[in-house]
Every structure is written in C-alpha cells, then in structure tokens.
C-alpha cells in the first residue's frame with residue numbers, strides 16, 4: 351500500500367466521523383468536466399491571421415517563451431496539460447483557432463475547418479465547446495461588432511455568429527457531448543455615450559437574427575456573456591449584466607457568469623442561487639480578477655471556494671457548465687492550465703467533502719455558533735489526502751510532481767520553439 355493510500359484511509363475515517371463518504375465523493379468529482387480554454391496556450395492569437403496579432407477587443411500581457419504557433423503545437427501542449435489533470439474534460443475552442451490550409455474569413459467558417467480538432471478530441475475522449483470570435487479583426491469598427499450602427503459591420507458579425515452555431519452543432523453531434531457556444535462581444539465606449547439604448551437594441555436584434563435558426567439542443571446550446579467594463583470601454587459596455595440577464599431569461603439562453611466581469615467587490619458566487627431559480631443552465635467562466643478583469647490564473651482563494659460551495663450545496667452541478675477563462679503570458683502556459691484546472695477541481699472536491707445536510711440543519715435550528723465553528727474546523731480536515739488519492743487512482747502526478755513534467759516539457763519542447 352502506498353503512503354498516499356494509507357493517508358487516504360485515515361482521511362476517509364476522519365470524514366466518516368462527520369458523516370461524509372469519501373468514496374462517493376471520489377465518484378462525484380470524477381463526473382465533473384472542466385472546459386479548458388485553448389486561448390491560454392497562445393495568448394488568444396489563434397490561427398486566422400498569419401501574424402496573429404491582437405488588434406482590438408481583448409489584450410494579454412507577457413511574453414513567456416514557448417507559445418504554440420500552430421494547431422499541432424497547441425494540441426501537443428494541451429495533451430501535456432490534460433495528462434497532468436485527473437479525469438476526462440472538454441476543450442474550449444474559439445473560432446479563430448480553425449485548422450485549415452484555406453484562407454477563410456470569420457463569415458465563411460464551416461465545420462470542415464475544424465475537422466482536425468474533432469479527430470483529435472475523439473482520440474482523447476474530449477468534448478469541445480465553442481466561441482464566436484468578435485475581436486482582433488478589421489471588421490471590429492470603432493469598438494463595435496453586433497451593435498454597430500453600420501449595417502455592413504453588423505451583417506458580417508451576424509453571419510459569423512450563425513456559422514459558429516453550425517460548427518458547435520457539428521462538435522456536439524460528432525463527439526456526443528453538448529457543445530456550449532458562448533457569445534461575448536467587446537462593444538462599448540471609452541467615454542460617456544449620449545445614447546445608451548440604441549446600441550443595446552441593435553445588439554438584441556442582431557442576436558435574435560443569429561439565433562433564428564433552430565438548432566438541436568442535444569448538440570449545442572447558446573450561451574451569452576456579459577461584462578461590466580474593459581480597457582478602452584470604461585464608460586459603457588453594450589452587453590451589460592442586466593442586458594444579458596434579460597436576454598437570456600426571455601430567449602432561453604445559457605447565461606455565462608465570468609468571475610472577472612463585475613464590480614471589484616461583487617462576486618459571482620452570490621449570484622448563482624438567484625440565477626438558478628429563474629434560468630435554466632449556467633455557464634461559468636472561472637477566472638481571477640486582480641482589481642479588474644485581469645484574467646489571472648485561478649488560485650485556491652475564497653471566491654473559488656465560495657463558487658464551488660454554491661454549486662455543490664445547492665445541487666447545481668448538473669445544470670452548470672464549467673469553463674476556465676484566464677490567460678497569463680508571463681508564466682509557462684501549460685503550467686497555467688494545470689494550476690487553474692486542478693485548483694477548480696480541488697475546490698469542488700473540498701466542497702463535496704462537507705456534511706451539507708448536517709450544516710443546513712444546524713442553520714435551520716438557528717445554531718449559528720455551531721455553524722461558524724463547524725465550517726472553520728472543516729478547513730483543517732485532510733481534504734488534500736483525498737485529492738492526492740484521486741490523482742493516484744487516475745494515474746496523474748500527485749502533488750508537485752506534475753511540475754517536474756512541465757519543466758521537462760519546457761526543456762525538450764517549448765524552449766525549442
């Protein structure tokens with residue numbers, strides 16, 4: 351018996367003493383799929399433009415060597431990352447990550463331009479989620495896409511949106527897992543607008559046009575992502591929280607909540623319960639805002655724990671799609687994926703190891719002293735022994751061992767790019 355197994359058995363006993371069955375929890379955590387964002391691998395450059403520069407709508411900082419330059423390199427890096435993460439997961443692709451020799455514009459994409467991704471996903475047993483790309487493109491005019499006052503701009507992006515839904519349906523059909531197609535547009539103004547209403551009306555109408563084609567919900571679901579502000583659009587974002595809450599609830603869309611898209615003291619965790627009462631499925635963009643929507647790599651901080659607890663305590667995992675959304679180009683990109691994904695899994699595992707019914711009863715009884723004492727003591731319970739055991743049985747490195755593999759990969763592969 352390995353020391354990891356021995357420790358697990360001790361942890362199991364300890365959790366049993368508070369009524370938690372760790373074996374059951376291990377089965378539950380293994381069901382949770384995390385959608386890993388392709389864009390952490392190359393700083394959201396994609397393969398549409400040969401020079402791959404970010405030309406507006408989104409930005410990334412850092413120049414750590416070794417970024418993927420081709421789809422094959424990106425797949426190689428992703429494979430490395432998946433091999434260091436327990437469980438079977440998904441890939442989150444952006445439209446600009448097409449893999450084809452043809453010169454294709456965003457309003458021309460077709461499923462066949464993503465065929466190689468599907469072949470690869472089949473080989474690895476992954477699902478694929480998708481995103482139309484409304485940035486880094488000359489048709490992003492003065493900061494506007496779907497809400498532009500210029501008909502030709504809107505038409506271009508509407509066509510793009512329509513096409514992404516067909517690509518997402520293709521992913522869903524081929525891979526047997528629903529592909530979430532997430533719409534986020536950067537549209538907004540740096541300074542105070544006179545007319546806040548008209549762009550929102552145009553955005554609403556453009557989206558209605560995009561979604562007018564009926565898709566098979568087993569293959570793809572549309573999601574919509576709001577934002578409070580961004581660099582260059584500090585004063586007004588067309589697709590605000592209220593806009594998309596209203597849109598999503600009236601059009602039966604999956605509402606995406608990005609942890610970095612609200613006021614600095616506002617948290618996504620506190621929104622999930624309300625949303626769950628009125629909407630259907632939820633999409634999460636697990637991210638880490640440092641003072642603003644900075645998309646730092648997800649760490650095990652209080653908000654990540656709160657998000658995990660909300661999902662587990664309220665039984666929302668069944669209805670929640672979990673995607674990661676961070677992009678840090680100042681560190682090894684494979685390491686970034688591994689850290690962010692493993693942390694998200696760890697937070698969920700820790701949340702699953704709570705005696706939830708017991709805690710709810712204590713709260714209903716009004717014993718807030720015990721409630722506080724209990725959750726504080728729980729923080730010291732040996733959840734890491736359960737996590738390490740989970741890694742061991744899934745044949746992925748335990749503890750810091752994954753880092754050695756990433757360093758070796760950096761020496762042998764990334765540093766040669």
Ligand code: RNT
Pocket residue numbers: 389394408481534575577608635643675
């Ligand atoms: C941007 C949104 C969006 C993007 C990706 C790349 O603020 O969070 O989700 O990060 O589409």
Ligand code: ZN
Pocket residue numbers: 575608635675
């Ligand atoms: Zn996001």
